[in-house]
Amino acid sequence: MSAPRTLPWPLLALFTAGYLAPYLLPTVVGRLDSGLPLTATEAGAVGSALLLSSSSAGFLLASRVERIGARTLARAGLVLMVLGYGGAALADAVPLVVAGAVLGGFGSGTATAVAATRIAAEPDPHRASTLGLLGVSALAGAVYLTVPHLGAGHGRPLAAIALTALAVWPLTKRLPGRTATAPAAAGRVERVPLPNLRAGLVLAAAMPCWSLVQNSLWGVSGRIGLTQAHLSEAAVGAVFAVALGAGLMGVLVAGTLGARLGRAVPIGAGTVLIAVCVAGNASATGPVGFATGQIVWNVLYPVVLSYLIGLAASLDPRGRWAVLVGSAGSLGTAAGPLTGSVLSAQAGFPVMGLVLGAALLVVAVPMTGVALHASGRLVRTGAVRQPSVELIEVDVAAAPAQGAYDTAGPRQAGASPGSGN
Numbered sequence: 305m306s307a308p309r310t311l312p313w314p315l316l317a318l319f320t321a322g323y324l325a326p327y328l329l330p331t332v333v334g335r336l337d338s339g340l341p342l343t344a345t346e347a348g349a350v351g352s353a354l355l356l357s358s359s360s361a362g363f364l365l366a367s368r369v370e371r372i373g374a375r376t377l378a379r380a381g382l383v384l385m386v387l388g389y390g391g392a393a394l395a396d397a398v399p400l401v402v403a404g405a406v407l408g409g410f411g412s413g414t415a416t417a418v419a420a421t422r423i424a425a426e427p428d429p430h431r432a433s434t435l436g437l438l439g440v441s442a443l444a445g446a447v448y449l450t451v452p453h454l455g456a457g458h459g460r461p462l463a464a465i466a467l468t469a470l471a472v473w474p475l476t477k478r479l480p481g482r483t484a485t486a487p488a489a490a491g492r493v494e495r496v497p498l499p500n501l502r503a504g505l506v507l508a509a510a511m512p513c514w515s516l517v518q519n520s521l522w523g524v525s526g527r528i529g530l531t532q533a534h535l536s537e538a539a540v541g542a543v544f545a546v547a548l549g550a551g552l553m554g555v556l557v558a559g560t561l562g563a564r565l566g567r568a569v570p571i572g573a574g575t576v577l578i579a580v581c582v583a584g585n586a587s588a589t590g591p592v593g594f595a596t597g598q599i600v601w602n603v604l605y606p607v608v609l610s611y612l613i614g615l616a617a618s619l620d621p622r623g624r625w626a627v628l629v630g631s632a633g634s635l636g637t638a639a640g641p642l643t644g645s646v647l648s649a650q651a652g653f654p655v656m657g658l659v660l661g662a663a664l665l666v667v668a669v670p671m672t673g674v675a676l677h678a679s680g681r682l683v684r685t686g687a688v689r690q691p692s693v694e695l696i697e698v699d700v701a702a703a704p705a706q707g708a709y710d711t712a713g714p715r716q717a718g719a720s721p722g723s724g725n
Contacts, residue, residue: 316435329351345645349642358409358410358413358416373481375477382470385466429618528586535594579660582601587653615674
């Protein structure tokens with residue numbers, strides 16, 4: 305029996321900071337709409353710009369974390385979050401708020417890229433990712449309970465994200481720095497091809513649609529609660545807090561189950577159930593229906609997200625698919641607020657929900673297929689570590705130069721939102 309492993313607290317904190325902006329999207333977009341001279345669609349576009357900037361950071365940095373250094377990149381991302389979100393919180397001019405949101409979004413994406421890469425190298429990425437989702441859900445719930453009592457204006461939720469980044473900064477000293485590899489010292493860089501290319505591409509192509517649906521509804525949930533379910537802002541915030549609290553239970557269940565159900569059942573069946581919740585919640589016309597839909601949806605969402613994060617991590621022990629799939633999902637996340645705003649404005653909330661639910665049913669098929677493929681080829685978490693050419697798909701001669709993984713050894717494929725908003 306192996307000895308218990310120390311939890312990667314710096315990574316969990318970094319994960320929480322990076323994912324917080326998508327989790328706070330409804331209140332960020334809602335307060336931009338009410339606190340600045342912006343229409344609902346324009347506020348949604350600002351939220352989309354923030355998340356698009358975040359996904360751009362992920363694509364740019366997916367293969368550069370080891371080369372630049374996790375500590376350096378994490379600190380750079382946190383600085384951008386403090387400057388961007390903090391500046392946007394203090395500004396009253398729309399161009400400055402937009403610029404700050406975009407800068408902060410790039411910082412969030414940088415922090416998430418570092419966290420995703422390092423979590424993929426953990427012996428049990430499922431455990432690490434579920435704990436990260438647990439942290440961000442708890443923090444977001446606390447913000448939703450607190451912000452309505454701090455006064456009006458767009459700055460409160462943005463300031464909360466900036467302060468979170470500031471609080472995480474001291475923990476970055478425990479992250480590894482730049483890793484020099486033998487080929488690099490010899491004057492050439494050894495490029496290891498991405499393993500499981502077809503499965504990774506299918507998952508990366510499906511994730512934008514999956515994320516777009518979640519964040520299209522999430523981005524307009526505040527307006528559904530206020531205008532269609534006839535709740536006050538404080539009541540809507542309380543519903544979100546309770547829903548995120550229920551989501552904590554979902555994350556705990558996912559962490560407890562681990563690989564017992566495989567990945568195909570949680571991802572496939574979970575996505576179908578989420579589709580039903582999306583359609584139902586968008587049609588809610590009263591407090592009970594709205595609250596019930598939000599709670600059930602927020603229980604299911606982090607469960608499925610944790611398995612998707614783990615599925616991506618299992619495709620490449622270097623964490624590149626984890627970052628690329630996460631960034632692809634962020635593209636859908638970025639388009640979500642604007643898509644939800646446009647659909648609801650043109651067709652109404654109920655029709656929007658039906659369209660989004662149908663899209664989820666379609667995308668559930670290829671995602672489940674990838675999960676079935678991976679379960680047949682990859683080693684489960686908890687298995688005895690051993691070299692596997694089929695798993696890693698790299699030349700054996702390149703194995704000694706694993707960079708940051710020299711200290712921990714190559715990670716076997718593990719069963720493991722994330723986030724994401």
